[in-house]
Amino acid sequence: MGGCxxxxxxxxQCGSGDALPRGFCAKCGSSNVSPREVSGxxxxxxxxxxxxxxxxxxxxxxxxGIALVDVGYGVRMMVRVPVELTIGQxxxxxxxxxxxPPKFVRMLHSD
Amino acid sequence: MSDRSFICxxxxxxxxxxxxxxxxxxxxxxxxxALADAGLERNDIGGLIVGxxxxxxxxxxxxxxAEHYGLQPQHxxxxxxxxATGAMMLVLAxxxxxxxxxxxxxxxxxxxxxxxxxxxxxxxxxxxxxxPTLEVPTGATxxxxxxxxxxxxxxxxxxxxxxxxxxxxxxxRHAGAHPGAHLRAPIDVETVLASRPIAxxxxxxxxxxxxxxxxxxxVSRNAHSDRCLPIAGWGEAHxxxxxxxxxxxxxxxxxxxxxxxxxxxGRTIADVGYLGIYDSFTATxxxxxxxxxxxQPGRAGRNAAEGRFSQDGQYPLNLDxxxxxxxxxxxxxxxxxxxxxxxxxxxEAGARQIFPAPRVAFTHVEGGVLxxxxxxxxxxxx
Ligand SMILES: [Zn+2]
Numbered sequence: 001m002g003g004c005x006x007x008x009x010x011x012x013q014c015g016s017g018d019a020l021p022r023g024f025c026a027k028c029g030s031s032n033v034s035p036r037e038v039s040g041x042x043x044x045x046x047x048x049x050x051x052x053x054x055x056x057x058x059x060x061x062x063x064x065g066i067a068l069v070d071v072g073y074g075v076r077m078m079v080r081v082p083v084e085l086t087i088g089q090x091x092x093x094x095x096x097x098x099x100x101p102p103k104f105v106r107m108l109h110s111d
Numbered sequence: 112m113s114d115r116s117f118i119c120x121x122x123x124x125x126x127x128x129x130x131x132x133x134x135x136x137x138x139x140x141x142x143x144x145a146l147a148d149a150g151l152e153r154n155d156i157g158g159l160i161v162g163x164x165x166x167x168x169x170x171x172x173x174x175x176x177a178e179h180y181g182l183q184p185q186h187x188x189x190x191x192x193x194x195a196t197g198a199m200m201l202v203l204a205x206x207x208x209x210x211x212x213x214x215x216x217x218x219x220x221x222x223x224x225x226x227x228x229x230x231x232x233x234x235x236x237x238x239x240x241x242x243p244t245l246e247v248p249t250g251a252t253x254x255x256x257x258x259x260x261x262x263x264x265x266x267x268x269x270x271x272x273x274x275x276x277x278x279x280x281x282x283x284r285h286a287g288a289h290p291g292a293h294l295r296a297p298i299d300v301e302t303v304l305a306s307r308p309i310a311x312x313x314x315x316x317x318x319x320x321x322x323x324x325x326x327x328x329x330v331s332r333n334a335h336s337d338r339c340l341p342i343a344g345w346g347e348a349h350x351x352x353x354x355x356x357x358x359x360x361x362x363x364x365x366x367x368x369x370x371x372x373x374x375x376x377g378r379t380i381a382d383v384g385y386l387g388i389y390d391s392f393t394a395t396x397x398x399x400x401x402x403x404x405x406x407q408p409g410r411a412g413r414n415a416a417e418g419r420f421s422q423d424g425q426y427p428l429n430l431d432x433x434x435x436x437x438x439x440x441x442x443x444x445x446x447x448x449x450x451x452x453x454x455x456x457x458x459e460a461g462a463r464q465i466f467p468a469p470r471v472a473f474t475h476v477e478g479g480v481l482x483x484x485x486x487x488x489x490x491x492x493x
Contacts, residue, residue, distance in 0.1 A: 019245055019355065046266070048258035048310045050250055054238035066251045066310075068259050068355060076355045078241075080249045087266045099244045 004040030004094035004105050006071050009033050017073025021098040038072035040092045041108060045070050047085045069093065069102075077102055113332070116208040117339040118201070118489065119215075120149025120329030121453045123446075125291035126322040126438030130226050134167040135179045137221035137325035141443070142180060145217065145327035150335060153180070157213030159187040160200045162220025162442030165236050166227035176219065186212055192349075193240065193478025194389055196220065197326065197446030198485035202345045204330035214332050220442035221325020233321055240479055242353040254318055254392070256354050256480045258310035260361060261394030265312055267409075268401075272312045274412025275393040276303035279316050279435055281415045282390060285422075286432025288462045293322045293438030317393040322438030326446035337492050340456055343471075344378065344488030346371025354480040362402035364484040369403040369475060372486035376471075380404050383488075384469025385455045386426045387448040389476040390433040399475055400428075403486070422465060430455065430463040445476040449487065456491045 008017045013030035017038070024031045045068045053062060065081040069091065079093055081104045090109075095102035122144025124137055138161070146152065159182055161173040169175055173187040186207060192199045197220060204216040224233060237253040246256075264270065280300055286292035298316060306315040331339065348364035348371075351357045358364075373379060386405060390396035397411040405426050406414050414420060420428035431437045431451035434444040454460040458468035472489045 020242075046259040046263040048255050048262055048313075049308070050252060050255050050310055051308045052234070052252065052254070052310075054235050054247070054250060054252045061250070064250060066249055066255050066259065076357075078246045078249050078251060078355050087262065101245055101249050 004092055005037040006040050006093060006095040006102055007035055007037055007098055008073060008075055009098060010036040010073060017075045019075050019077050035098060040094050040105065042069035042071045042091055042093050044085055044087055044089045044091060045076060046087055047081070049083050079104055114209050116205040116342045117331050117334045118328050118342060118453060119331045119335055119339040120145040120151065121450045122148055122327040123291060123450050124221065124325045126324035126440055126447070127293040128225050129223065129323040132223040132226060132323050134164040134222040134227070135176065137223065137323065138176055138219050138327070139180055141221055141325035141327035142217060142219050145219070145329050149329040149331070151215055151329060153182055155215050156182055156217045157185050158204065158207045158216035159184040160203055160216065160218045161189045162196045162200060163189060163191045164220070164222035165233070165441060166222045166224060184213070192483040194391060194445045195476050195478035195483040195485045196442040198449060198474065198476045198487055199347065199483070201328060201330060201342065201449065201487060202347060202485060204328070205342045205345060208330055208332045211332065216330045217327065218330060219325070219327040220446060222441050222443070223323045224440050225321045225323045227323070230321070242355065246353055246355060252310065254313055255310040257392045257394060258313045259354060260398065260481065261312050261392065264394055264398055270397065270409040270412055272304060273300060275312070275317060275397060276300045277412045277416040278390070278393040278396055279303045281420060282429055282433040282435040285430050285463070286436030289431045289437060292432045292436055293320050294432070294436045313392055313394065319391050319434040319439040319444070322440045322444070324438060324440035324443050326443040326450055328446070334492055338457055339492055340453055340489050341492060342487065343490045344372040344374070344376030346375065346486045348484045350482065352479055352482050357481065361481055362398050364481060365399050365402040365475060365477065368484040368486040369473070372473070372488050376488035376490070378471055378488055380473070382471045383426065383473045385452055385465060385472040386420070386428045387452040387472065387474035388428060389445055389448055390429060390435045391439065393435070395477070396433065398481070399477065403475055422463065427465050430460065430465070448476055449474050452489055456489060
């Protein structure tokens with residue numbers, strides 16, 4: 001099955017991955033890094049709901065969910081999600097821009 | 112060269128809503144109180160460390176304050192480590208004293224965080240603790256960053272929201288005995304549980320208020336009186352900035368800093384008679400109590416209900432009400448945690464005083480999202 005993909009920066013030297021495009025590896029210092037897509041299947045490490053916005057700008061969206069999710073290479077990322085989610089749940093996310101958070105796509109049924 | 116250093120003076124303004132207050136005005140009041148407490152004059156001060164103020168961003172806040180207050184120290188710098196700044200400044204002052212760079216170092220911070228800006232601005236400024244491209248765009252807030260830690264903490268330990276509420280209730284009860292505390296009206300567990308959701312599992316009364324206020328210390332090479340308290344141990348750990356880059360063991364920085372501070376002091380947790388632990392949220396103090404070894408995993412809230420952290424308990428905790436109820440004016444909020452430890456060690460805490468006065472106090476503050484950790488062990492002299 002295809003499914004959505006998540007773009008990371010990965011290191012050819014030590015094999016670690018990074019959500020942030022630093023142009024070098026923060027683990028080993030190598031500059032032998034390049035973008036790589038991993039599976040968009042992510043596991044929810046934690047989850048909350050924002051009832052009060054960080055500024056007046058986005059108050060019309062309230063409330064909204066925020067999750068920390070784990071993807072490949074041990075990378076953890078923050079993503080805006082629906083308000084009903086549980087820790088340990090699998091969701092599908094997509095990320096095509098190394099300078100932005102991933103986007104929520106859909107819930108996945110866990111086994 | 113002596114590696115001894117002492118906190119010889121402390122000054123604290125009341126915390127709360129003070130219309131018309133200014134950062135420099137609040138800092139001046141705290142500095143005056145700290146100098147008077149230490150029995151020193153302005154010209155005794157050779158070193159100055161000033162904590163940042165969100166209502167007065169400046170490249171050189173220490174020089175600004177020195178000029179305002181009438182100091183020309185040999186050393187001056189401003190410091191930033193979020194909520195950990197106050198204790199980190201004490202560590203820096205300790206280093207300056209031990210290096211004989213100055214005999215007396217004034218450490219001061221304060222701001223009109225409540226009345227000096229709109230609440231929206233405050234929430235927005237604080238949210239910038241998050242990563243600018245990877246976290247802030249999701250719309251997360253500081254309470255949300257902590258709520259993510261809190262939700263995982265509840266999931267991992269079996270602690271409940273009701274258990275966390277016990278910590279809010281305890282802090283409010285303690286604040287009732289402190290005339291300078293921001294929030295003093297008693298609350299109960301049901302009130303905490305019924306308070307409006309901010310970022311579940313955190314509700315309004317799980318969160319500290321935003322306050323105006325200031326705090327100051329004088330750190331010295333020599334003890335001028337028996338009211339001077341040795342900085343017996345100190346430890347720091349800086350594990351990350353952003354919550355998405357935190358180590359797998361998210362509270363390991365607290366454990367490391369605490370271990371260093373106790374080891375340097377030659378103490379164990381069994382020696383500790385007073386605890387000052389940063390409590391920006393109920394979940395923060397629960398996680399910090401457990402990672403520093405003063406409660407078993409998941410037990411801090413229930414321990415609070417059982418009296419372990421009360422004035423007459425095994426580990427009296429934040430008897431000023433902590434930042435949850437005494438209040439939080441930024442850097443000064445973390446400093447108040449240490450100020451109450453000083454009051455208890457000196458036996459000068461009035462209605463809040465532990466009898467007999469404790470000999471050893473342990474304090475821990477953190478900044479960011481469990482990012483910067485500073486532990487201190489303070490002792491009574493002699
Ligand atoms: Zn590498």
